[in-house]
Structure formats: structure tokens, C-alpha cells
Amino acid sequence: MKYLAGRAFVALLFLWTLTGSCLGAVDYDQLFRQSSDLMAQGDLDGALALLKQVPTPAVEEEAGSFVSSRMQAARILASQNETTKALATCQEVLKLFPDNSEARNFVAALKDQLKPGWHTVLADTLRFLPALAKGAVMTLLLVLCTMLVSPLGGLLIALGRISTLRPVSWLCWFIIWFFRGTPLLLQLFFIYYGLPSLGITLAPLTAAVIGLGLNYSAYLGEIIRGAIQSIDHGQMEAAKAIGMSYGQAMRRVIIPQTYKRLMPPIGNEFIALIKDTALVSTIAMVELMRAADQLFNTYFNITALVLAAVIYLVLTTIFTFIFEKIEYRAGIYEHR
Amino acid sequence: MSIVSQPLLKLENITKRFKELTAVNGINLEVTLGEKLVIIGPSGSGKSTLLRSINLLEEIDEGTIHFEGSEVGYLLRNGKRHLDRPHAISALRAEIGMVFQHFHLFPHMTVLGNVMEGPLTVQRKSAEEARSIATDMLVKVGLSDKRDVFPATLSGGQKQRVAIARALAMRPKLMLFDEPTSALDPELVGEVFDTIHTLADEGMTMIIVTHHMGFARELADRVIFMESGNFLAEGAPEEVFSKGQDNERIRGFLNRLL
Ligand SMILES: Nc1ncnc2c1ncn2[C@@H]1O[C@H](COP(=O)(O)OP(=O)(O)OP(=O)(O)O)[C@@H](O)[C@H]1O
Ligand SMILES: [Mg+2]
Numbered sequence: 001m002k003y004l005a006g007r008a009f010v011a012l013l014f015l016w017t018l019t020g021s022c023l024g025a026v027d028y029d030q031l032f033r034q035s036s037d038l039m040a041q042g043d044l045d046g047a048l049a050l051l052k053q054v055p056t057p058a059v060e061e062e063a064g065s066f067v068s069s070r071m072q073a074a075r076i077l078a079s080q081n082e083t084t085k086a087l088a089t090c091q092e093v094l095k096l097f098p099d100n101s102e103a104r105n106f107v108a109a110l111k112d113q114l115k116p117g118w119h120t121v122l123a124d125t126l127r128f129l130p131a132l133a134k135g136a137v138m139t140l141l142l143v144l145c146t147m148l149v150s151p152l153g154g155l156l157i158a159l160g161r162i163s164t165l166r167p168v169s170w171l172c173w174f175i176i177w178f179f180r181g182t183p184l185l186l187q188l189f190f191i192y193y194g195l196p197s198l199g200i201t202l203a204p205l206t207a208a209v210i211g212l213g214l215n216y217s218a219y220l221g222e223i224i225r226g227a228i229q230s231i232d233h234g235q236m237e238a239a240k241a242i243g244m245s246y247g248q249a250m251r252r253v254i255i256p257q258t259y260k261r262l263m264p265p266i267g268n269e270f271i272a273l274i275k276d277t278a279l280v281s282t283i284a285m286v287e288l289m290r291a292a293d294q295l296f297n298t299y300f301n302i303t304a305l306v307l308a309a310v311i312y313l314v315l316t317t318i319f320t321f322i323f324e325k326i327e328y329r330a331g332i333y334e335h336r
Numbered sequence: 337m338s339i340v341s342q343p344l345l346k347l348e349n350i351t352k353r354f355k356e357l358t359a360v361n362g363i364n365l366e367v368t369l370g371e372k373l374v375i376i377g378p379s380g381s382g383k384s385t386l387l388r389s390i391n392l393l394e395e396i397d398e399g400t401i402h403f404e405g406s407e408v409g410y411l412l413r414n415g416k417r418h419l420d421r422p423h424a425i426s427a428l429r430a431e432i433g434m435v436f437q438h439f440h441l442f443p444h445m446t447v448l449g450n451v452m453e454g455p456l457t458v459q460r461k462s463a464e465e466a467r468s469i470a471t472d473m474l475v476k477v478g479l480s481d482k483r484d485v486f487p488a489t490l491s492g493g494q495k496q497r498v499a500i501a502r503a504l505a506m507r508p509k510l511m512l513f514d515e516p517t518s519a520l521d522p523e524l525v526g527e528v529f530d531t532i533h534t535l536a537d538e539g540m541t542m543i544i545v546t547h548h549m550g551f552a553r554e555l556a557d558r559v560i561f562m563e564s565g566n567f568l569a570e571g572a573p574e575e576v577f578s579k580g581q582d583n584e585r586i587r588g589f590l591n592r593l594l
Contacts, residue, residue, distance in 0.1 A: 232440070234436060234438055234440035235440060235442065237393055237436070237440065238434075238436065238440035238441075238442070238499075239442075240393065240426075240429060241391060241393065241429055241432075241433075241434040241436075241503070242429070242430065242433075242453065242454040242458060242502065242503065242506055243426045243427065243429045243430030243431075243454065243458040243459075243506060244426065244457060244458055245422055245423070245426050246422065248457050248458070252453065252457055253442055253453075256444050257442075257443065257444050333443055333444050333445075333486040333488065334443070334486075334488055
């Protein structure tokens with residue numbers, strides 16, 4: 001009888017704890033035993049659930065059960081490689097009992113584990129590199145396409161701006177005004193998500209190149225216009241004086257002299273472009289940023305982001321170097 | 337013979353205004369084939385504007401320009417003057433060479449490239465032909481050894497001689513010189529004058545704006561003294577320089593130069 005009553009009492013208590021209520025000092029041996037059984041059967045999640053039922057202690061006598069339940073849970077979590085969750089569980093104990101040595105030692109051990117060793121970083125790098133490399137190739141493709149399109153677009157816009165034909169000049173002014181005055185992200189959204197409602201559906205890559213191309217054409221347009229207008233007016237007069245047309249003078253005399261002046265600002269724009277390509281990750285393009293983001297979200301591993309940063313740096317460094325070389329070459333007639 | 341008596345260039349009532357300022361005020365001028373005309377006058381008197389009007393770098397407000405007997409540069413459309421079509425203007429400029437005070441060589445081209453540029457791009461000659469013309473012109477101005485360098489390495493006098501060669505490569509019928517030696521150190525003036533002298537001896541028709549009276553006296557068939565957009569005196573050099581002593585303005589100008 002007495003045994004049965006005891007069983008009933010424990011069962012009742014079980015129900016109470018399930019609903020989160022607690023009346024006083026209770027012995028949780030039973031619960032521990034059950035959770036040990038579950039662990040033995042390999043049902044770690046079940047064991048965890050049971051352990052989590054031990055509430056924060058209301059009276060001093062419960063402190064022991066609470067601490068042991070949480071530490072047991074932490075061990076289970078740690079064994080499942082859920083290091084962050086294990087740490088959080090230990091913190092529960094330390095919040096109430098800051099001096100508990102078991103919890104403190106365990107935390108220290110876990111933190112040691114969190115610090116990645118050489119081999120883990122290397123393993124992660126090798127694991128992430130293929131996906132990141134694929135993303136980097138896409139980024140490079142975007143950069144190269146935009147670098148091809150935008151100087152031409154920029155030249156047209158610049159020539160349009162300085163044209164004496166008013167409507168042409170106004171149109172080019174408007175293009176510059178619009179594309180420099182609104183966020184690139186918004187322009188990309190408009191081209192990729194907005195144009196379909198006008199019946200124009202574009203592939204992500206096409207939309208990205210159009211968006212980046214227009215945006216950078218507008219920026220380069222102003223830079224090129226400035227460079228053209230900075231060339232001594234006497235050059236145009238001398239060209240005209242030997243009978244050149246406006247177009248011939250531009251092509252043979254004026255524009256070639258802008259190259260050297262254009263290189264530093266255009267180099268700057270293209271460095272910015274390499275980083276701006278990250279924005280197209282928002283329109284369903286898997287380039288470097290998106291690839292890194294996907295890896296990070298899958299593995300919750302910061303190595304992916306660090307690697308992406310390194311690849312961006314490598315790209316920008318290479319381009320900086322190339323532009324410096326071109327700048328020197330473009331101005332060679334001044335050095336000799 | 338009518339062909340001989342017909343002037344190469346004839347300006348009638350040329351007027352150019354910049355807003356309310358009249359830079360050239362109803363000028364009449366005839367230049368015959370082979371003539372060497374020197375224009376002198378104080379700063380701001382309109383000498384450059386007159387030269388620039390001749391090869392249409394300035395659009396004049398009134399007057400007509402005849403070159404080789406036919407009117408050039410402007411069209412009447414709906415009773416209003418307009419600049420002629422671009423290709424007609426370019427065609428006229430191709431026949432008139434101009435040399436600027438500040439040379440305006442193309443810095444991104446070699447010396448040879450500068451001189452070749454007209455024949456190559458404007459006259460669409462082959463590179464070979466353009467190169468041979470350019471080489472001849474560089475020999476003429478005494479700079480064939482500099483053909484492969486960039487203008488930045490040349491002295492002022494050398495630059496101006498290259499600029500003359502560049503203009504000559506187009507085989508112009510008239511040469512305009514706008515103060516060709518004003519930007520030069522005194523010791524470099526001589527070489528440029530010598531080059532112009534050689535041209536003059538070959539019979540080139542030329543209009544020269546200069547402040548060097550000695551050069552004007554020596555070279556000119558005719559000297560014009562210009563002030564405030566008008567011709568104040570005109571005639572043979574001796575005439576203008578001596579008779580000019582009667583005119584207070586001209587006397588003052590000449591005295592300041594000497
Ligand atoms: N583009 C322009 N816009 C306004 N005014 C001008 C312009 N070009 C020339 N002028 C003015 O026209 C007048 C004549 O100038 P121009 O350059 O023909 O004189 P110049 O006789 O060649 O003088 P200089 O000996 O200094 O070269 C000057 O008062 C000048 O300020
Ligand atoms: Mg002048």
C-alpha cells in the first residue's frame with residue numbers, strides 16, 4: 001500500500017512539474033533514473049526532455065537535483081556536439097550558483113573545444129572552398145561584364161551630356177540623376193522583381209548585369225565628362241584647325257588624353273563594383289556573398305565568412321595592381 | 337589675268353561681338369596669293385579674333401568671307417545666318433593652316449604622329465604616304481632627328497616648329513600665325529622666325545600676328561595696325577612705321593615695344 005501510494009505521489013508530482021508548478025522540496029531520483037534508462041536506450045532527446053523538467057530550485061534542498069540535472073543535460077548536449085546549447089545550460093547553473101566548480105570546469109572545457117584548432121580550420125576551408133570558388137567565379141563574371149559595359153555606356157552618357165543637342169543632353173542628365181540618386185539595391189529590385197509586371201522577365205544574371213551596368217555607366221559618365229572637359233580647350237581648336245570633325249577630334253585627340261586621368265577614379269569605381277556585386281545576392285544570384293551566406297547558415301561556421309572576405313580582398317588587390325599598371329602605361333608620353 | 341588679280345582671301349564687313357563687346361568691327365581685307373601680311377596692335381585689339389574668324393573657329397555676327405573666289409562658312413536659311421555644314425567647315429580649315437601662341441601639340445602622339453595626323457585622319461591618306469609627307473615637313477623645319485620623341489621633351493622653339501610642320505603637312509594655301517613666338521624664351525625666337533622666313537621665301541601666303549617689329553619690317557609686304565576691332569593704319573612696313581609716328585596711338589604702341 002505504502003509503496004503504491006509512493007508511486008502515485010511521484011506520478012502526481014510528475015504531472016505537476018509538467019505543468020510547471022512546484023510545491024516544495026521534492027526528490028527527483030525517479031526522474032534521473034528514467035532519464036538514465038532513456039540514455040541507455042539511445043534516446044538522448046527524451047532524456048534531455050526529462051532532465052529539463054527539474055525546475056529552478058525553490059528551496060535549498062532542491063539545489064542538488066537542479067545542478068545535477070543541468071550538468072547531465074549539458075553532458076548529453078556536448079556529446080551531441082551541441083556546444084553552444086551545452087554552454088547555455090551550464091550558464092543556467094552558474095547564474096544561480098556562480099561558484100559551482102563542476103559547471104565552471106565544464107564551461108572552461110567547452111570553450112576550449114569551441115576554439116577551432118588548426119586542423120578544423122583547414123578542414124572547414126577545404127570543405128567550403130569549392131562552393132566559394134564557384135561563387136567567386138560568378139562575382140568575377142559580373143565584375144568583368146560590368147567593366148566591359150559601363151565604360152562604353154559612360155562614354156555615351158558623357159558625350160551626350162556635353163552635346164549641344166538639348167534633348168540628348170537632358171536625357172543623359174536624367175539618367176545620371178536617377179541612377180546616382182537611388183540605391184543600387186532598389187534598382188536591382190526594380191529590374192528583377194518590377195519589370196516582370198511590365199511583361200519583361202529577365203534571368204538573374206541578365207538583370208544583375210543590366211542593373212550594375214546602368215548604375216556604373218551613370219557614375220563613369222560623370223567621371224568621363226569631367227575628364228573630357230579638363231582637357232585644354234586648345235587641343236580641340238588645334239584638331240579643328242587641321243580640319244578634323246568634332247568626332248575625329250574626340251576620337252583621335254581628346255579622348256585618348258583622358259585615359260591617364262580616368263584611370264584612378266575608374267579604378268576606384270571598379271573596386272567599389274567588386275564589393276557592390278554582393279548586392280545582387282538579393283536577386284537570386286549565387287555569387288560569392290550568397291555562397292558564403294549559405295555556408296554560414298548551414299554550418300553556423302564563421303570560417304566561410306572569413307574566407308569570403310579573403311577572396312574579396314584578393315580580387316580587389318589584383319584589380320588595384322592592374323589599374324596602377326594601366327595608369328602608368330596610359331600616361332607614358334608624360335614620363336619620357 | 338583675272339585669276340592672278342583675284343584675292344585668295346577677301347573679308348567684307350567682318351564683325352564679331354562678345355555680348356556687348358565688339359571685338360572685330362566691320363573689317364574689310366583682301367589678301368592676294370603669296371602675300372605676307374603682318375597685323376600688329378595692342379592687347380585686346382581683336383587680332384586673334386580676326387584670325388580665328390578666318391578659319392571659322394569664331395562664328396562671326398556679320399560680314400562675308402570669300403576664299404579662292406567663293407563665299408565660305410555661312411549659309412542663309414529663312415533669312416538667318418547659319419554656320420555651314422560641318423564637313424564644309426572642316427574642308428575650309430583643311431586648306432588654312434593655323435599656328436597658335438601655345439603650340440597645342442597633341443601630347444599623346446610622337447612628333448611624327450603629330451605631323452602625320454592631318455594627312456592620315458583628315459585627308460585619309462595611307463600611313464605610308466602620311467609618314468613620308470610628315471618626314472618631309474620635319475626636314476623642312478629641321479627636326480627630323482626628333483621624329484620619335486613625345487612633345488613633352490621638346491623646347492618651346494622646337495614645339496612651335498613641329499606645330500608649323502603639322503599645319504604644313506596639310507598643304508595649306510594660307511597660313512595663319514597667332515603670335516607664334518610670344519610664349520618663347522627670347523633665345524628661341526630666332527629659330528621659329530627662320531622657319532617662317534623659309535616658308536615665306538617659298539611663296540606661302542600668310543597672315544602673322546606678332547609683336548616683333550623687326551621681324552614684321554623684314555618679312556611683311558603689308559602691315560596693319562589694329563586697335564579696338566578696327567584697322568587704324570595699313571600699308572607697306574616703312575610707311576606704317578614712319579607715318580605711324582604721326583598717329584599718337586601707334587607711336588605710343590611702337591615706343592612701348594622698342
Ligand atoms: N571667347 C571670348 N569671350 C568673350 N570675350 C572675348 C572672347 N575672346 C576674346 N574676347 C575679347 O575680345 C577682345 C579681343 O580679343 P583678342 O583675343 O582678339 O585680342 P588680341 O588682339 O588677340 O589680344 P592679345 O594681343 O592679348 O592676344 C578682347 O577684349 C577679349 O577680351
Ligand atoms: Mg591674341
